[in-house]
Amino acid sequence: MNMAARLQRELPPLPRWMGLTVSVAEPERVVAELTIREDLCTLGEIAHGGAIMAFADTVGAIGTMVNLREGQGTTTLESKTNFFSASPIGARLIAEAIPLHRGRRTQVWETRISNEQGRLVAKVTQTQMVL
DSSP states (O other): EEEEEEHHHHOHHHHHHHHOOEEEEEETTEEEEEOOOOOOOOOOOOOHHHHHHHHHHHHHHHHHHTTTTTTTOOOEEEEEEESSSBBBBOOOOEEEEEEEESSSSSEEEEEEEETTTTOOOEEEEEEEEEO
């Protein structure tokens, strides 16, 4: 079983409930998808910022997990999100995360979330602590 499939099976409850799908999980890149449903929206039937942030946080954490040694874990220390465009119900979002720093104690990941047309929805930079 490849790493993406294994991590997909091991997703925590929130990303599983959200419907996050991991397609690539490598030390240099993580890609996942999320389709916006009504229960992930705010007023106006657009994706809630918290849903976008949870999506990105999960993808960045997966990137860190792929780079950990046996017995290590991770938790988010900091996360910064910039929003650029709205995503209505039914939109399929694609998140691609790349490492900016992979150290012994912390890792920093940048996640770009785009829609199917390639339009940037959000950019998230997060710091993960290595436990």
